[in-house]
Amino acid sequence: MKVIIVGGVAGGASCAARLRRLDEKAEILMVERGPYVSYANCGLPYHVSGVIEKEASLLVASERLFREQFAIDVRTNCEAVSISAKDKTVQLRNVLTGETTTESYDKLVLSPGAPSLCPPLPGVDLPGIFHVRTVPDARTIRQWIESGTTFLTGMANYTGMQMAKPTRRAVVVGGGFIGLEMAENLTHLGLEVKVIQRGTQVLGPLDPEMALVIENHLTRHGVHVVFGDGAAGFSQLDNGGIEVQTASGKTYPADIVIFAIGVRPETKLAQTAGIEIGERGGIRVNDSMQTSDPNIYAVGDAIEVKDFVTGKWSLVALAGPANRQGRIAADVIAGRDSKYRGTQGTSIIGLFGGAAAWTGASEKTLKRLGDDDYEKIYLYPNAHAGYYPGAKMLGLKVIFRKSSGLVLGAQAIGEDGPAVDKRISAIAMAIQLGATVYDLEESELCYAPQFGSAKDPVNFAGMVAGNILRGDMPVCHWETTGCEFLLDVREPVELAIEQVSGAINIPLGQLRSRLDELPRNREIHVICRSAQRAYYAVRILLQNGFKAKIVSGGMLARTHAVS
Template identity: 70%
Template sequence: MKVVIVGGVAGGASCAARLRRLDEQAQIVMVERGPYVSYANCGLPYHVSGVIEQESALLVASPQLFRTNFNIDVRTGCEAIAISRADKTVALRDVATGDVVHEPYDKLVLAPGAASVRPRLPGVDLPGIFEVRTVPDARAIRAWLNRETGALAGMYSYSGTQFVKPERRAVVIGGGFIGLEMAENLAHAGLDVTLLEMQDQVLAPLDPEMARLVEEHLERHGVRLVLADGVAAFRAVAGESLEVDTISGRTFPADIAILALGVRPDTTLARAAGLAVGPRGGIKVDDSMHTSDPHILAVGDAVEVADYVTGEASLVALAGPANRQGRIAADVIAGRPSRFRGSQGTSIIGLFGAAAAWTGVSEKTLQRRGDTDYEKIYLFPNSRAGYYPGAKMLGMKVLFPRSDGRLLGVQAFGEDGPAVDKRISTLAMALQMGATVYDLEEAELCYAPQFGSAKDPVNFAGMVAADVLRGDMPLTHWGVEDGAFLLDVRQPVELTVEHVQGAVNIPLGELRQRLGELPRDRDIHVICRSAQRAYYATRILIQNGFRARNISGGMLSRALSTG
C-alpha cells in the first residue's frame, strides 16, 4: 500500500508517524511545500521576542528523523498542485526547479493547513509588514527588529547632553491568538504596541463580558487597544517607517506592523479535485476523516469537524485536534475502526503571566442557535487558598441547561495562569465525559494551600450551579431587574467605592433584624461584591417568605457587563 501525505506540521506528521507504527510494510511519502516538515508554529511569537532563543527549538522533527526512524520518504520544498482522482495520482512540483512528477497513491491524506488572511489593502506589501505563520516569517521579523542600520537604529534626537533613541512602535492588526501573543511579545521586546481589532472585543470565542477581563489586563501592561475599528491602508513615511490608517479615519505610526487577521482553510487543492467543501468553507469529512472520495482523507486546520456540544460544522485551527485527526486517519488507513468524536474547542492563551481559557460553547453561540434552555453563573474564586501568599482571583463563567445540568461551556480568566489552565483542563474533560454540575460538586481534586482550596473552584462552580437548579438559590442577572427591589448587603464602606443607584443597603449582619424594612409584594434582587454574601441573604429571605433572587457575580459581573 502506498500512502501520500500532503502537508506535515501537526496533522500530516502525526499521521505519517502513526501509520508507520501500525504498518511496517506501507510505502509512505510525505510532502511539504515549505522548508520544514514539522515545526511548532504556536511558539513563533515567543521566538520573535527571544523567550524561545534558538530557532532550532521550534523544529519538532527533521526530515532526516522521519527517514531514519520511520522509513518515510519526506520531500520538503515540494508542492502538491493537482490531484487526478481517476488515475489516483497527485502532481508534485519541486518548488526550486519547477519540475513536476505524478505520484501514484492508494490512499491520499490532505493536511494543507490554513492560510493567513491577507487582505488586498493599499500598501499591504510595503516593507515592515509581516505575517506570523511559518519559521521564515519569525526569522524575517527578528531580522527587521534587530537590523543595525536604518530607521530604528539610526534615528536619534538630541535631549540635553545625550542623544536619545526613539521608542520603536508596533501596530498589530487582529485580536485573536496570534495577534495577542505578538502584542505581548513585542511589548516584552521593548516596543510601544497598538492593537487594532475590527470587532468590539478581543478573542472572538469568548463572550464579550469575559473578553473585558482580558482587555483590561492588556491595557494594564501597556498595550493600546483600538476596538471596533479595522485597518484601511498602509502608507510609507520617511526612514522606513509606516502609518496605519483605520476605517474610522485614525492614523497610527509604526516601525513594524503585524497582520494577524486569522486563517482560512487551504482548500485550493481539494476544490480543484472536486472534493466536497462544507458550509464553513473547510474540506468536508466524516468522523473517520474520509473526504467525499473514499481514497482521500483530510486532517487538520483545512477540515470541518462537528462541534462536540452542538453537532454543528465548525472550523477548529488547533494543534491538539489536528494531531488526533492525523492519528485517526492513520488508524483508518491501517484498517482500525477509529472515529473522531468532534471538537469542543478547548483553548488557552497566556498574556503577561495571566491566562484566558475556555471549552465548549459560548453564550453567543447558544443565543445564535435560539437555545433557551440554559442558565449561566459567574463566580470569582481564589486561585489558591486565600491565606496562602500569591492567591489571585479567577473570573469564571459556566453555562449549563436548566433541564439536566449537563456542562455546556466554561470560560475563565485569571492573573495566575497555571491556575486557569488547571481548572479549564479539568472542566474540559468533565464536559467531554458528559458530566453535570452535580458531578462537579462531587469531584475529588488535588488540594494543598499553594495549589487551591479544599473547595476547589471546580467544586465551587458545581455547588453554585446545583444550588440554582435545586431552587436553593433563585438567580437573576444584571439588566433584567424589571422593577425589582434592589437590596445591597455589603458594608457601607464598600458603597463609597461603587454603588447601584436606587439600591437599599442593609448589611448582611443586620438583615435578620431589619426584615420589616423589605417589601413582601415585590421581587427582591440581592447584591454584594461577588454574590457570596448575596447568596446567604437570599437564603434568609426565602425562608422568611420573601421573593428573593441573587444577582449572579454581584458587582464584579456588573463591572464586566457595563464595560
C-alpha cells in the same frame, strides 16, 4: 499500500508517524511546501521576543528523523499542485527548481493547513508588514526589529547617509490569538504597541464581558486596543516607516505591522480532486476523517469539524485537534475502527503573566443558535487556598442546561495562569464525558494549599449551579435586573468604593433583625461583592417568605459588564 501525506506540522506529521507505528510495510511519502516538515507554530511569537531563544527549539521533527526512525520519504520545499482522484495521482512541484513530478497513491491524506488572511489592501506588500505563520516568518520579523534598532555610528556626517531608525512603534491588525500574543511579545521588546480590531472585543470565542477583562489587562500593560475599526490600506512614510490607514479614516504610524486577522482553510488542492467543501469553507470530512472521496482523508486546520456541544459544523484551527485527527486518519487507513468525537475548541492564551481559557459553547453562540435552554453562573474564588501566600482571584463563567444540568461550556480568566489552565482542562474533560453540574460538585480533585482549596473552584461551580437547579438559589443577571427591589448586603465601608444607584443597603449581619424594612409584594434582587453573601441573604429571605434572587457574580460581574 502507498500513502501520500500532503502537509506536515501537526496533523500530517502525526498521521505519518502513527501510520508507520501501525504498518511497517506501508510506503509513506510526506510532502511539505515549506522548508520544515514539523515545527511548533504556536511558539512563533515567543521566538520573536527571544523568550524561546533558539529557532531550532521550534523544530519538532526533522526530515532526517522521519527517514531514519520511521522510514518515511519526506520531501520539503515540495508542493502538491493538483490531484487526479480518478487516476489516484498527485502532481508535485519542487518550489526551488520548478520541476514537477507525478506520484500515485492508494490512500491520500490532506493536511494543507489554513494560510493567514491577506485581503488585497493598498500597500499590504510594503516592507515592514508581516504575517506570523511559519518559522521563516518569525526569523524575518526578528531580523527587521534587530536591524531597525541598530544605529549606524560614526557615519552621520557623510552626505546622504541616513541613520537607521529604531523600531519602536508596532501596529497589530487583529485581536485574536496571534495578534495578542504578538502584542505581548513586541511589548516585551520595548515597542509601543497598538492593536486594531474590527470587531467590538478581543478573542472572539470569549463572551464579551469576559473579553473585557482581557482588554483591561492589556491596557494596564501598555497595549492600546482600537475597536470597531479595520485596516484599509498602508503607505510608506518619508522616514521609512509605515502609515496604517483605517476604514474610519484614522491613521497610525508604525515601524512594523503585524497582520493577524485570522486564517482561511486551504482548499484549492482539494477542489482539484472534486472533493466536497462544506458550508463554512473547509474540507468536509466524516468522523473517520474521510472526505467525499473514500480514498482521500483530510485533517487539521483545512477541515470543517462538528462542534462537540452544538453539533454544528465549525472551523477550529488548533494543534491539539489536528494531532488527534492525524492519528485517527492513520488508524482508519491501517484498518482500525477509530472515530473523531468532534471539537470543543478548548483553548488558552497567556498574556502578561495572566491567562484566559475556554471550552465548549459560549453564551453568544447559544444565543446565535436560538438555544434558550441554558443558565450561566459567575464566580470569583481564589486560585488556591487564601491562607497560603500569593492567592489570586480566578474569574469563572460556567454555562449549563437548565433542563438537565449538562455542562455546555466554561470560560476562565486570572493572573495565575496554571490555575486557569487546570480548571478549564478539568471542565473540558467533564464536557467530553457528558457530565452535569452535579458531577462537578462531586469531582475529586487535587488539593494542597498552594495548588487549590478543599472546595475547588470546579466543585464550587458545580455547587452553585446545583443550588440554582434545586431551587435553593434563584438567580438573575445584571442585564435582566430592572425595576425590582435591589438589596445590597455589603458593609457600608464597601459602598464608599462602589455602589449601585437605588439599592437599599442592609449589611448581612443585620438582615434578620431588619426584615420588616423589606417589601413582601416585590421580588428582591440581592447583591454583594462576589455573590457569596448575597447567597446567604437569599436563603434567609426565602425561608422568611420573601421572593428573592441572587444577582450572579455580584459587583465583580457588574464591573465586567459595564466597564
